Amino acid sequence: VQLQAFGGGLVQAGGSLRLSCETSRRTFTSYATDSMAWFRQAPGKEREFVASIHRSGGSTYYADSVKGRFTISRDNDKNTVYLQMNRLKPDDTGVYYCAATTVPGTSEERLYPYWGQGTQVTVSS
Secondary structure, eight states: OOOEEEOOEEEETTOOEEEEEEOOHHHHTSGGGSEEEEEEEOTTSOOEEEEEEETTSOOEEEOTTTTTTEEEEEETTTTEEEEEEOSOOGGGOEEEEEEEESSTTOOOGGGOOEEOOOEEEEEEO
């Protein structure tokens, strides 16, 4: 299972970015990606859960710190999961990773066996 995350960059506080996580059609339709998520790791901190979405797209989960600002979505025709990030804050700075699991609705990092490379998001004040 290969996941490719991109879309990071440098943005001012209050701005927006959209991250994308792509994979192959075969992977995207397999059970391995029944649930997909975004995690992030700030400098000097442990990696933390940001948001997840089930295959159907109807079930989404968010960390409290991003509720109301971030939106996770899934385009099954493009084999892509997105993270729309609005009203960004300096605390949102970090490396963002996409991940996949067969376990629905979980925020536990240890339950995600498949990971993409990270994409850097930097929010300046």
